[in-house]
Amino acid sequence: MLKDDIQKALAPLGLSQVAEGDYAKTGCHLEVTAEPAQMPEVAEKMLSLGCFLESLTGLHYPEHFTLVYHFGNFRELCRTAVHVKVPLDQEAVSISQVYPGANWYEREAYDLYGLRFAGHPDLRRILLPFDADFHPLLKKFEASSGDA
Amino acid sequence: MLERGLEEKTYVLNLGPQHPSTHGVLRVELEMEGEFITKADPDIGYGHRGHEHMAENRTYPQYLPNLSRIDYLHALAYNQCYCMGVEKLLGLTVPERGEFIRVITAEMNRLTSHLLWVGAYLMDLGAFTPFLYCFDDREQLLDLLDSLTGSRLTYCFHRFGGSPVDLDDDFITGCRKFIKRLRSRWADYDNLVTKNVIFIHRARDVGVITQEQCIKYGLTGPMVRGSGIPYDIRKSEPYSVYPLFDFEIPTGDRGDVMDRYLVRMREMEQSLRIIEQALDKLPSGPIMAEKVPKRIKPEAGEVYSAVETARGEFGCFIVSNGDVKPYRIKLRVPSFGNLSILPEIAVDTLVADLVAILGSIDVVVPEIDR
Numbered sequence: 331m332l333k334d335d336i337q338k339a340l341a342p343l344g345l346s347q348v349a350e351g352d353y354a355k356t357g358c359h360l361e362v363t364a365e366p367a368q369m370p371e372v373a374e375k376m377l378s379l380g381c382f383l384e385s386l387t388g389l390h391y392p393e394h395f396t397l398v399y400h401f402g403n404f405r406e407l408c409r410t411a412v413h414v415k416v417p418l419d420q421e422a423v424s425i426s427q428v429y430p431g432a433n434w435y436e437r438e439a440y441d442l443y444g445l446r447f448a449g450h451p452d453l454r455r456i457l458l459p460f461d462a463d464f465h466p467l468l469k470k471f472e473a474s475s476g477d478a
Numbered sequence: 479m480l481e482r483g484l485e486e487k488t489y490v491l492n493l494g495p496q497h498p499s500t501h502g503v504l505r506v507e508l509e510m511e512g513e514f515i516t517k518a519d520p521d522i523g524y525g526h527r528g529h530e531h532m533a534e535n536r537t538y539p540q541y542l543p544n545l546s547r548i549d550y551l552h553a554l555a556y557n558q559c560y561c562m563g564v565e566k567l568l569g570l571t572v573p574e575r576g577e578f579i580r581v582i583t584a585e586m587n588r589l590t591s592h593l594l595w596v597g598a599y600l601m602d603l604g605a606f607t608p609f610l611y612c613f614d615d616r617e618q619l620l621d622l623l624d625s626l627t628g629s630r631l632t633y634c635f636h637r638f639g640g641s642p643v644d645l646d647d648d649f650i651t652g653c654r655k656f657i658k659r660l661r662s663r664w665a666d667y668d669n670l671v672t673k674n675v676i677f678i679h680r681a682r683d684v685g686v687i688t689q690e691q692c693i694k695y696g697l698t699g700p701m702v703r704g705s706g707i708p709y710d711i712r713k714s715e716p717y718s719v720y721p722l723f724d725f726e727i728p729t730g731d732r733g734d735v736m737d738r739y740l741v742r743m744r745e746m747e748q749s750l751r752i753i754e755q756a757l758d759k760l761p762s763g764p765i766m767a768e769k770v771p772k773r774i775k776p777e778a779g780e781v782y783s784a785v786e787t788a789r790g791e792f793g794c795f796i797v798s799n800g801d802v803k804p805y806r807i808k809l810r811v812p813s814f815g816n817l818s819i820l821p822e823i824a825v826d827t828l829v830a831d832l833v834a835i836l837g838s839i840d841v842v843v844p845e846i847d848r
Contacts, residue, residue, distance in 0.1 A: 355566065357782035382696045384784075385810035387795050398795070400782060400810070404693070404702065404709040409782065431695035434818040442530070457523035457847060466531050467806075 332379065332406040333359055339375040343368060351411065358400070358411040366414055366422045369399075370449075373425035373432075376401050381410065383425075386435035388443045390469050395445050397422060416445060424450040442467040487511060491829065495524050501598065502843030506820070506836075508829065515832060518824035520817060525847040533807035538564055538774040539638070541804070546632040548809060549845035551591040554584045555787040557636040562717065563783035563794045564638050567776035576640030576765040577719045582653070582756045583623065583635065584785075585749040589660075590619050591788035592742050592749075599739070599837040600671060603680050608671050615660055622652045638774060639767035650757055657750050667743065681736035685823050685835035688733060695822075696815040699790025700741045701839065705733030711786035723755045735838040742840075775802050789813050789840050811845045 333350070340348050340362065347363035364372050373383075384400040399412040416422045424447040426433040436447045437456040444465040447453060455462060464471060488511055495505040503524035509517040529544050545560045546553035558580050565572065572580075597612030620630045626649055627635040635641065671677055692702045702709050710727045712720045728744035730737025778800040784793040790812030799805040816839050824832050 356780055357563075357566070357784070377693070380693060382693045384696060384791070385793055385795065385808060387806070387808035389797060389806050398780075398808075400793070400795070402791075404707045404714075407715050411780075411782070429694055429696070430822070431697075431815055431818050434814065455523075457526045459523070466528060467534075471531075 332403055332408040335379055336360060336376070336381075336408065336410060339379060340372065343371055343375070345372070353409075356411070358409045360408065360410040362410060362412040364412055364414050366397075366416050366420070369412075369414060369423050369425050370428060372412060373428040376410070377428055379403070380405060381408075383429045383432055383435065384409070386432065386439060388439040388445060388467065390443060390467060392469075394418060395422075395443060397439065397445075399425075421446045421448045423448050426450055441465070444468070488516065493829075493832070495521075501837075501841055504817075504841065504843045504846075506824075506832075508824075508832070510829065513828050513830075515824050515827055515829060518821050518832070520820055522817070522843070522846050525844045527844075527848065529848045530807060530809060533804050535803065537802045538776075538804065541807070542637075543632070543634040546634050547844070548811065548848060549787060549789065549792070549813070549842045550631055551594060551842055552584075552587050552788040553631070553633045554580075554587040554635060555785050556792055557633060558584055558718070559783050559785040559792050559794045560796075561636045561638055562785070563781050563796045564774065564776065566781045566783060567779060567796065567798055568638065568771070568774070570639050570767050570770065572640045572767055573764045574719065574761050575644075575763045576767075578756050578760050579641040579645060579765060580636060581718055581720065581723075582645070582753055583626065583633075583641075585752050585756075586619055586623055586653075587633070588749050588788045589746055590616050590623075592746050593619075595742060595788070595840050596667075596671070596739075599840075600677070602833055602837040603677065605671070605674075605677070608667070611663070611666065611670065615663060618656050618659065622649060622656065625649060625652070637766070637770075639770035641765045644765050645760070650760075653753060653757060657754055660746070660750060664747070672740070672743065678736065680831075680834055681739060681838075682734060683732065684735045684831050685827070685838060686732065686734045687819065687823060691819060691822070695819040697790070697819060698812050698815065699787070699840075700738050700745070701790065701816050701819075703727060703741045704730040704738035706731050711784050711791055715784060717783075717785060719756075720752075722759065723752050725751050735834050738838045738840075773802065775800070784810075787812060789842065789845075790816060809848055811848065813839070813841045813843070813846045817841050817846060 345364045351358040351361040381401040381403045384402040387398040389396040395416040397414040401410040441455045491508040493506040495503040505521040507519045545556040593612045593616040597609035600608040708727045725748045776798045782795045793810030795808040797806040
């Protein structure tokens, strides 16, 4: 079972949570919580088990950002959600060295939230114009404010 | 060029954003040495409308029409995925007939998407005639879907809890007639395109993607199946009533442009099989769940739902904080991941091959830009 393999592989990393998820309710088989600095190690373990990065979602809460990494697998159905809390004034850690596909997802998170990723080779905006001076998915941002 | 520290023989070529082969507004900045590409840098976001931001500013039902404007070629699957997510949050179960209608319409929509892709892709490669054949077939499907949903492209059809409109006899007869018609056309397509020497030379061994690259870049859909990985959400993470039907997942073995073309062509036949079986097995009964709340206000929680669209995995990650508006909706679009491999596979190819590769990825740029 891939689920057990992932749990076994992540056990030595000392993550704060590696638990079974409620698939019928959340669509994820495993729920993991990690610190930003642990992400490259987690990514390496996931890659060694043949998992791919499905998506990277940023969330803006009043006190912190949360990054949610979803990993899937081509051979066996097992979706892993990794939650990473990042304080508002700190940087996340890039996993694009492990997953080149994460490059664009991290650029997107930077673009939408202004959240920086340490170790990213090319952290430019991706969806918005390069000279935009705002990050639209911050909760304080309002599209209708100003002259528009 | 010299400002960038490049050598004098290197030059920069701008592909798009108005180029017909970039399907929408995609710009690729190419650094070239002669006809060969040394670096490709896709520049996306020309069509960024802020769909994810819009989600946070409207109620769940109000967001339904947005879904069809993300990937306008396979809108019904996007509708379905979002509805599945919200239904999971609300704990709603869709009646079987409702699920059948969802599957039939989603497969028909997949056919329209693939038919458009074949036509437009061959036009990229310089063949004009197949485009007319494909659009002729696609038109029949659009008329059928139009009669059911009321729109031809940006469908907003599914509702939380089921489907709003039932299939009528005209629709079912029309579907059966269409299945027969399209099957009779496969020989034409084969003779016109698949066996065409010029096409084979443009497509064989061009833009090869390995299985390892598929994993590292998070590719999905025909991109991975062309490389020989039988990954299709309809089978690997069965949703709706797909487990009831007998169909195959076509795969390639070389992972080149030709394999991706063949995978899509064979997939169309599989879609026909699914529609045929669904029409045969169509159960009677209600099409909407009985107790759909008037006010959609799910409890706090997170849900990830995924469907197989024409381009790959579309995932809808909904975070609810118990309000009538979503706290966050992340749209995991297949083309975003699929295009991110372009800088790697474009290196050392000819610019004419880049057009063949780009087309074989089947990008829908508005879904990347969101």
